[in-house]
Amino acid sequence: MGNHGLANPAAGVCPHFSRKVHTDRMPRTITHQGSSSLPRPLPAPPPIAPNEPGPLEKPGSLEKGITLLASLSAAVEPMSLAELSRKTGLPKTTAYRLLGVLCAKGLAQRIGIDYAIGDRLATLAGPGPRMIPGTRPLVLPHMIRLYERTRQTVNLAVARGLEIAYVERVYGHDRVSSPSDEVDRAPLHCTASGKVLLAFDHGLNSAFHDRGTLDRMTRRTIVGHAALDRELSVVRRRGVAYSREEFAEGVVCAAAPVFDGDGGVRMAVSVACPSRSAVSGEVTALVKQAAQAISATVVTALSAMTPRTRPDGPPASFL
Amino acid sequence: MGNHGLANPAAGVCPHFSRKVHTDRMPRTITHQGSSSLPRPLPAPPPIAPNEPGPLEKPGSLEKGITLLASLSAAVEPMSLAELSRKTGLPKTTAYRLLGVLCAKGLAQRIGIDYAIGDRLATLAGPGPRMIPGTRPLVLPHMIRLYERTRQTVNLAVARGLEIAYVERVYGHDRVSSPSDEVDRAPLHCTASGKVLLAFDHGLNSAFHDRGTLDRMTRRTIVGHAALDRELSVVRRRGVAYSREEFAEGVVCAAAPVFDGDGGVRMAVSVACPSRSAVSGEVTALVKQAAQAISATVVTALSAMTPRTRPDGPPASFL
DNA sequence: AGGTGCCATTCCGGAGAGTGGAACGGTCCC
DNA sequence: GGGACCGTTCCACTCTCCGGAATGGCACCT
Incomplete structure (x- = not known):
């Protein structure tokens, strides 16, 4: 089938400031939402790029790492390994290893035997949405x-x-x-x-x-x-x-x-x-x-x- | 050698609010820095926990994903796949797949054919260091x-x-x-x-x-x-x-x-x-x-x- | 003091996730 | 028209990652 096989459904539009104009590279699938006096509906989900994994694919270690970060982010206080394992459904050993990587990279931090979000996450998040940086x-x-x-x-x-x-x-x-x-x-x-x-x-x-x-x-x-x-x-x-x-x-x-x-x-x-x-x-x-x-x-x-x-x-x- | 084998060099002290007291679980390596009129030295690096990978270990996909985030974070404008591949040293295919995962999870976003940091990163970074949440x-x-x-x-x-x-x-x-x-x-x-x-x-x-x-x-x-x-x-x-x-x-x-x-x-x-x-x-x-x-x-x-x-x-x- | 429960940490065999070069089609530029 | 470079897909294969079992430690209870 080669490259003519079915790709994931995708949507999007060429960004105005892109260096290259790739019109129609990602076909539009965004549907207009009618006006309504009901509470404002949730924003449309972002368009899915062809390289995004489908919902049926098993999570890899990158997904699992992010899941751990999400749990740490939601926590009111630092969490133990056991809590994180229960919360995420990941085996303790898996969580243990992935947390080690996250800590090494600064996205998480270890506090005694507990874990918390790391400072570097805010650094990576950077300035946007922000006013002009530094102003x-x-x-x-x-x-x-x-x-x-x-x-x-x-x-x-x-x-x-x-x-x-x-x-x-x-x-x-x-x-x-x-x-x-x-x-x-x-x-x-x-x-x-x-x-x-x-x-x-x-x-x-x-x-x-x-x-x-x-x-x-x-x-x-x-x-x-x-x-x-x-x-x-x-x-x-x-x-x-x-x-x-x-x-x-x-x-x-x-x-x-x-x-x-x-x-x-x-x-x-x-x-x-x-x-x-x-x-x-x-x-x-x-x-x-x-x-x-x-x-x-x-x-x-x-x-x-x-x-x-x-x-x-x-x-x-x-x- | 079992569990008595050498662990990674580690440092730390039991946090005061930890549920359990694990004194000496992570031995101290923090050295006192003398007073000086020179500019204040950089803070000591965080203690290394035993689950952190050593510097000689090859990066896994979680490390590679974080490396991609770091490149996106440092970028002034959205980056193409090719640029990210060159910048990180990752093969295009590897970068392509990992970016797909990061986009699916909201840590990165695809803009046409370029990539940028995603909004969810700031969300994950959360409130700390912050005052009491919500106040x-x-x-x-x-x-x-x-x-x-x-x-x-x-x-x-x-x-x-x-x-x-x-x-x-x-x-x-x-x-x-x-x-x-x-x-x-x-x-x-x-x-x-x-x-x-x-x-x-x-x-x-x-x-x-x-x-x-x-x-x-x-x-x-x-x-x-x-x-x-x-x-x-x-x-x-x-x-x-x-x-x-x-x-x-x-x-x-x-x-x-x-x-x-x-x-x-x-x-x-x-x-x-x-x-x-x-x-x-x-x-x-x-x-x-x-x-x-x-x-x-x-x-x-x-x-x-x-x-x-x-x-x-x-x-x-x-x- | 001893037993129990739960913790973090380490081990290790093997499955399959992840790798990455090759190939393809598209676009831009000369 | 051809070359250069792009994003995207394929796919054989490697070795990363998995996760249950085991270990030692600690707190708590009797």
């Missing part, structure tokens, strides 16, 4: 200043696939509760930060048009592409986006874009207010001001970096 | 309030081995520069937070006496155990610790302990000031007040947790 000390003071002036929760978000990820938050005792408090990710179409990123990142917007879903989160959520496009035009013109109880009832937000030196939008900074106080013109101005100040700070920081260490392309990849 | 939303407002009232950098630290780890920082534009700005870890004996943890955590203090080093960081650093003990007595009595240019010239700090419900010290909150302004009585009072408020918040949070999810023992392990 937190520059950005945080601006966010704190914005908090002091508005007394409301201040968020910093980046695009992550077809969602946003909150990478920093600042708030006091007087903050309004929001679903975004509990999650690191939120939709693009109904959050202020998401609208900002869609408005100013054309690649993201295009991808969202192709594959995004406009799930209804509240009765005020925009659920049509045409309506969203009109909204984004306004955002581009005004330089600020609002979410008026579109993601969460009782919460209104204003967001403004943070640009890098190439004019591309990198992040969005936003303020969340209780809907009863609305977003005043003053708060809007402060948000834009903070975003501009952060942009200037980031541009300065980026221009000081050598081209080799300068992160390029969007921090997030697209599915 | 950031409770602690951060107190830190921000302390910042607003002092206009100085506010740090939150936990013990991590025989050092402290900074797990949260709040600062504005008006902050003083400090070496701790650039690092997540600092010594115990010459930082305000470190003195707090030594003063109120007797196990930590005992371990530090056994194996800690009092490296000289500035001309004001305390470098003798007797002097440190006297200092810690004062800290216990006053409920606050100071670092007066002992860790960094030009910086003075005040720290106070954050206790959990069992009376154990969990964290230390501190404020860093430029030495020219010293630490006023007012700032000291504000730091103690914030620490007490955070303690109350944490105790309330802990008592609301079920015993099963309640983290026990110190978040940090001891070397």
Whole structure:
């Protein structure tokens, strides 16, 4: 049969910044999910590449090692070998050997006779989803200043696939509760930060048009592409986006874009207010001001970096 | 030879919170490092457990998989299979298969035909070194309030081995520069937070006496155990610790302990000031007040947790 | 003191997981 | 059109990895 044999079902799309254009190398299988007022469905699983093992294949030692890491990660305190063996279903000897490898590589650590997650794991995980590496000390003071002036929760978000990820938050005792408090990710179409990123990142917007879903989160959520496009035009013109109880009832937000030196939008900074106080013109101005100040700070920081260490392309990849 | 054969050289000490006391199970090999005015030496490598493979053993697929992750982590942008093969020295087929497993498990992700670090890696890395899991939303407002009232950098630290780890920082534009700005870890004996943890955590203090080093960081650093003990007595009595240019010239700090419900010290909150302004009585009072408020918040949070999810023992392990 | 239960650690024969070179089809560039 | 390099698949074979059994240690109970 040679290479014409059946491969695993696969899905995907050519990444925008790929060196080579391999259009159609991985055929599309992503299905559009209809809008619904039900709780937002789980995101579609990532496309399966041909080299991924099928579900019926027996786990090898790499899979088993990762399973051990997952157990260590979930544990509240360090775990013994016996506990790990029971938890993972692996024989003690197998777990013992694999833990030895993980410890040697720093992904796990041995504490007496117990095991815990190792520091190197966080190192390997690296900066994403993150703001531009190394800029937190520059950005945080601006966010704190914005908090002091508005007394409301201040968020910093980046695009992550077809969602946003909150990478920093600042708030006091007087903050309004929001679903975004509990999650690191939120939709693009109904959050202020998401609208900002869609408005100013054309690649993201295009991808969202192709594959995004406009799930209804509240009765005020925009659920049509045409309506969203009109909204984004306004955002581009005004330089600020609002979410008026579109993601969460009782919460209104204003967001403004943070640009890098190439004019591309990198992040969005936003303020969340209780809907009863609305977003005043003053708060809007402060948000834009903070975003501009952060942009200037980031541009300065980026221009000081050598081209080799300068992160390029969007921090997030697209599915 | 049976079990009396030579094992790998190993080191370590029984963790204080271990369920079983296995004294001498892993013999000590940690050597004391003399005090020195030279830059602080690198920490001793972690002790080698008997199940860790020796350096002469050929790598198995778990090691190879981790090597691939390391390459992806170090990469500025997604890498192709060929690049990864060259970088790691692994044959393309081997890399191809292992990447498939890593992608299936979420530790890597495939972007078109390129590979990048996967989101799940950060998830596995989990909260440590961290404050008590789930308490950031409770602690951060107190830190921000302390910042607003002092206009100085506010740090939150936990013990991590025989050092402290900074797990949260709040600062504005008006902050003083400090070496701790650039690092997540600092010594115990010459930082305000470190003195707090030594003063109120007797196990930590005992371990530090056994194996800690009092490296000289500035001309004001305390470098003798007797002097440190006297200092810690004062800290216990006053409920606050100071670092007066002992860790960094030009910086003075005040720290106070954050206790959990069992009376154990969990964290230390501190404020860093430029030495020219010293630490006023007012700032000291504000730091103690914030620490007490955070303690109350944490105790309330802990008592609301079920015993099963309640983290026990110190978040940090001891070397 | 002795017995029991459970632990981590080591041994070791053998099964099959994992290896990796060869081959194939695709794309890009000259 | 041909060469270079890519990702992907094949497949014979090696030797890594498996995991039950055994061992010694420790805590706990009687």
